[in-house]
Amino acid sequence: MMGSRVAAALLRRGKDSALTTIPRLPRGSPAPSPAPPRVGSGSCGGGGGHLLPSPHPRSTGGLFAASRVASFHSFRSLGPKSCFGQCTRKMSTASAALNPTVSNATANSALKLLVTKGPEAQKAVGIWLFGCAAWVFSMVILGGVTRLTRSGLSMTEWKFAGGLPPMSEEEWLLEFEKYKLSPEYMRVNKGMNLEDFKFIYWMEYAHRMWGRALGFVFAVPFGYFVAKGYVTRQLGLRLSALFALGGGQGLIGWWMVKSGLEEPASEYVEPRVSPYRLAAHLTSAFAIYCGILWTALSVVMPEPPAESMNWVKGAAKLRKLAIPVSAVVGITAVSGAFVAGNDAGRAYNTFPKMGDTWIPEDVFSMEPFIRNFFENTSTVQLNHRILATTTLLSVSGLWLAARKIDMHPAVKSLVGSTLGMTALQVTLGISTLLMYVLTSLGSAHQAGALMLLSLMILLTHTLRRPSPALLKSLTSAVKST
DSSP, X not given: OHHHHHHHHHHHHHTTOSSOOOOOOOTTSOOOOOOOXXXXXXXXXXXXOBOOOOOOTTSXXXXXXXXXXXXXXXXXXXXXXXXXXXXXXXXXXXXXXXXXXXXXXXXXXXXXXXXXXXXXXXXXXXXXXXXXHHHHHHHHHHHHHHHHTTOTTSOOOOOTTOOOOOOSHHHHHHHHHHHHTSHHHHHTSTTOOHHHHHHHHHHHHHHHHHHHHHHHHHHHHHHHHHHHTOBOHHHHHHHHHHHHHHHHHHHHHHHHHHHHTSOOSSTTSOOOOOHHHHHHHHHHHHHHHHHHHHHHHHHHOSSOOOSSHHHHHHHHHHHHHHHHHHHHHHHHHHHHHHHHHTTGGGSOXXXXXXXXXXXXXXXXXXXXXXGHHHHOHHHHHHHXXXXXXXXXXXXXXXXXXXXXXXXXXXXXXXXXXXXHHHHHHHHHHXXXXXXXXXXXXXHHHHHHHHHHHHHHHHHHHHTSOOOHHHHXXXXXXXXXX
């Protein structure tokens, strides 16, 4: 009778509480002897334990049954669902859908976790990092618009902390007079009125201040999460490196702009920033974005989707192809920076031929020979065309290979999305060329490059090798069957 009453009380509380308490026994009844604590499965590999008193030898089996039910509900509330359920939609759902043995071993291993303090901390850090990645994405697009509207050289001074914009007519006139001394005004924009100057000034000012705001959005939550103990040492070092790279990005940006404020070597050359410095600036932005995105994915998706050893082996095969394809996508994106730096998009506005020929005659006209690949307008555009075609063919080959490999359906879907984005990006590039680099098309083309790079980052991250604990569990599951 007493065991039945205790069992009923525990069954009512088991679903709502991970720590089960025993109802008070009537006077005169023998108290149950305490048992050593049972260590339960903490969320996401934590060590949250459950203290369940063991039944007295003279009590009935109802108390033992209730303890088992309460332990089951506690484990279910702290198991893989809460660990992976807050992750990215499709991939994390698949990764969390492992059998209980595999999920429990993965959670307890804690080898892949970058965030401590449980799933809520994991969710908070993940949202923050994805938000920072989106901010960098917008920064790259805004920088592209600034370049396409020829606004990048409107501010002739740079301060690390920034400052207020001109607030009065006199201050605007003073900034305008500074701009009139620049080579761009004297050779390109001579006769520009104050209103037109205000437009290009605001574009450059917004780009600079948006970058400084990103530093604030990154640093303040980072400090908070460190103070709360959410961030592991490995994650802290990685984020510190990304923050330092972000601070250096501002210096690289001014270094780039400064090259456009210098007098060109020839009076027939249009003032513009150095293509080398522009490529360094854009490549650094891409590196920051990819680093934040990869880290965010690692936080919310500690393990790749792997429900069987066949899928793990299939992912390993595809990973050998995806890594070099990702390199081709990255090189193509960087070559686009040299197209922008040399203003090569406004030359040879025909496709598939370049003018009347397939290969212009002056592709190797510069000395030394290596300069042609970075400074020769014809060669730079030809390189970008060849690399873009190579990217399309490479991603198409990756898609064909993925169709023949046994792997997770979500991974195959991701490869198909990557192929679709590649085709769209090539279409945007051709349209931008034929329409003489309209600002809208040029911005969309740059956004497409970053979107394609994002998909390749996601694909490569999804195809990474599982942790040893997960592999061991999968192997054990195969042997047991």
